[in-house]
Each structure stands twice: as structure tokens, then as C-alpha cells.
Amino acid sequence: MSAADATRRPTLASGVRLHRDTVRERDVLLFPEGALVLNETAAEVLALCDGERTVAQIAAVLSERYGGADLLADVVELLDGIVAEGLMDRDDDA
Amino acid sequence: MPDPAPTPAAPIPFPLLLVAELSYVCPLHCPYCSNPTGIVGARRSAELPTADWTRVFREASALGVLQLALTGGEPLLRRDLEELCSASRDAGLYSTLVTSALPALDTRVEALRDAGLDHVQVSIQHADRERSDVIGGAVSFDAKLAAARAVRELGMPLTINVVLHRDNLDDVDEIIELAAGLGARRLELANTQYHGWAAVNKQALMPTRAQVERGERIVEAARERLGARMEILWVLPDHFEDLPKPCMGGWGSDAIIIDPTGRVLPCQSAATLPGLPVERVTDSSLEQVWFDSELFNRYRGHAWMQEPCRSCPLGRQDVDHGGCRCQAFALTGDAAATDPVCHLSPHHAALVADRDRILAAAEKNERPPYRYRTTSARQS
Ligand code: SF4
């Protein structure tokens, strides 16, 4: 993890949407011809990715919700996975 | 992502995809069109009205559907398409417009996007203007490129779709270049499946094995070169394989098709099967049709299977579901038979003989002209 990871302001790529699948009771990312099933934490992180918050701020919000643990490395790892799937823009390559 | 295929004891899964065929009419006349040939005489006045589609989108979402394909014929012929896009968005569905780009997608796409459209899939017939227009049976190539550019200028995801056959397979490199240059996120290269009008034009369209193999190599190389920049889908032609595809992911397991007149179907060609009960969105809810109708239950699970599927030595019953019901019917006269693409089918030898006869004629350059797809009774 580099210093740049914490300061970028991630958003979902255009044409990618976070969706609550109420029938199967799970969160999914919807994109052209596909869907990615998310666990609860992933859905929470992605809901915070509004292009305004930095990764560090997102980790801080979660940390507050979960009793102060340092979650930065986890958030970076999760977002890297979404970027690798081509589902997320980073402010540095948007 | 699809749920596991149903076994006789397994519960019926929730559907993921709704294919809404909004109109049979189309400004193009592709000879490989998968629409049924029986659409000659289709009338716009028989099309399902806005209010029914809107209700159906809500019912589909409540049933678990995530993806909506707005298709046809040509969905752009619907004046209420903006309304339908916002109905899709309100229902929480992810919408894809599957279009020829005519008429006037380039000037209309922004309004569609604003209404709630998520993704656009534009068909192209060839990378060369003249040849694309000849295959599509209409001057359309420039309008398609203009529309694709308009989609990308809005930042929307774009898929380019090309149905492959004898007259464009040799130009797969140019097609890939064109799609990448347009900024497509996905390129669908689907070898012709011989349903609907494509079955009528089989002799004109079927490529040689050498063409298919070369195409495959080019796609492999392009995938390596382009990496994540553009995903390339390559759907093999059935007649060169000896195991069938799982048609629609299995009968009644992933998808619901609704035709322009409101008939609910498990696959786009199912209307060609004789003796199937007719279900309409105006008579029953999607939920009733999906779970309880004889139509959707007929080829679910294994109980309907015949030999060799019934005791498949390859254990593929849940992998390919015995192949395509419509192809089984078209080639054997029995919709419950094993798809003759399967080498275990007693009809496989006849399929191979038919293919080889067509290929031998192709070698000698004996080919009939296209019979263009039409909905107009006068032209056919
Ligand atoms: S395949 Fe061609 S003729 Fe058929 S609906 Fe699509 S664009 Fe129209």
C-alpha cells in the first residue's frame, strides 16, 4: 500500500450500480450483462465511495462504526479488487 | 453468478434476466436474425402498450430479475422508450438497449440515459461500410458509428455486437479494431445460431471450419493484446461442436422472454415449438407463469429427458440440459429429444452430413442469395 492509496477518492465506474437484491437478500454490483455479489462489508465500503471521500476517510467512517479498529489496509485491498474487475474509477485515472 | 441448475428435487431458482422484445419491426433486414420467420405480417398495433410493460418490469424485479434487455426487432421504434427506461430504473432493473442504432439513436441516447438507461449494445454487421450495409439490408453503418460515439461521449458503457458468418468471419481483426477504437467495453462475437431467419439462410451463412479456426486464433491474440481494456466474448458455432450449449442457461432457470405481443416465453425461439401452452402477461402475473405454468415447467429438471440424456454417460444433464429444445425440434421433429449437436444423439450423423453438404457447396462457391428478414407481407 502506498501513500497515494489513502488519498484517492474512489467512485464506481460509469454504468456500474450498487443494488440491494431484496429477493435474494444480498447486495450486488450491477454492470453490463453481469452482477457481482457483495458481502456486507464490501457493500458498506462501496456505499461510501462517492468520489468525495478519500480512502482514508472511508476507513475512518468504518472504524468509527466498528469500535475503532484500523481498517485502512482492508479497505484498500477490497477497493483494489473492485478496480481490477474494471468496476471502479480512481480519481487518479478517471 | 447464475444459481445452480435445478435438479428434479431442487427448488425453482429466481430469474435473473428479462428480455423485453418491444417491437418486431426493424429498419434492418439481417439474414441471420434470430426472430421467428412467422413475424411476417406483424402489426405495430398489436404491440404491448406502455402500462403493461411498466407493470411487467415491477413484477420482474419483485421476482428477482436484475437485468433487463430492451430489444426487438428494433426497440427505438417505440415512442415510449424513454418512459420504459424510467420504468426500468424505478423498478431497480439494470437496463441494456439492444439496438441496430436506427432510427436516430445518436440524437436520442442522451434523453434515454437521463430517463434511466444504463447500457447500450449496438449491432454492427461488418467493419466495412458497404459490406455492413449489404448484410444488414439497409444503409446503416455511418449511423451506427455516430450512435456508438454518442454513447461514449456520455460516458455510458458500450457493447458492440457482431453476429459472425461466412461473409464477415475473415474480417474479425478489423471488427475488433473498430470496436476498440469506438471505446467499447465489451465486444460480443456470436457465431450464427441457426434459428429463425438464420435457419432459412443457413446455406448462405455457414462458414468453413478454417474460417472459424482462424477467427478463434485472432480472438485469442486480441484478448492478450487488449487485456482488461475490452472484454471479447466469442460464442462458438454449434455445428462445429459435438456437445451442445446450455440453451438460455436451462429452460426456465435464468431468463424470461416477453415477445412484442405480450407472450411470455422461456427462450426466444420457443414460439416455434408446437403444442406449447400460451402464456400472456395480460392474463397472469409473471410469478404465476414462472413458478406454476406448464410452459415453464415442461423442460425443467430431468424427468422429461429421453435417452441418451436420461442416462447421460458424461453426467452433463445439469451442464447442458440436453441442449436446445428448439434445435431438437427443428432437426428431429421432437422437442424433448437430445439436441442433435450432441455426438451421442442418434441424429448427430444427419446434422454432420447436412453441415458437410453445405460446406462442400461453399467450397465450390455455390451459394444462394440472402433471404432478407422482413415483417412486411408484401416483400416476402
Ligand atoms: S438481427 Fe438485424 S434484422 Fe434482426 S432485429 Fe437485429 S438488427 Fe433487426
Ligand code: SF4
Ligand atoms: S446426452 Fe444429453 S445430457 Fe449428455 S451430453 Fe448429450 S445432450 Fe448433454
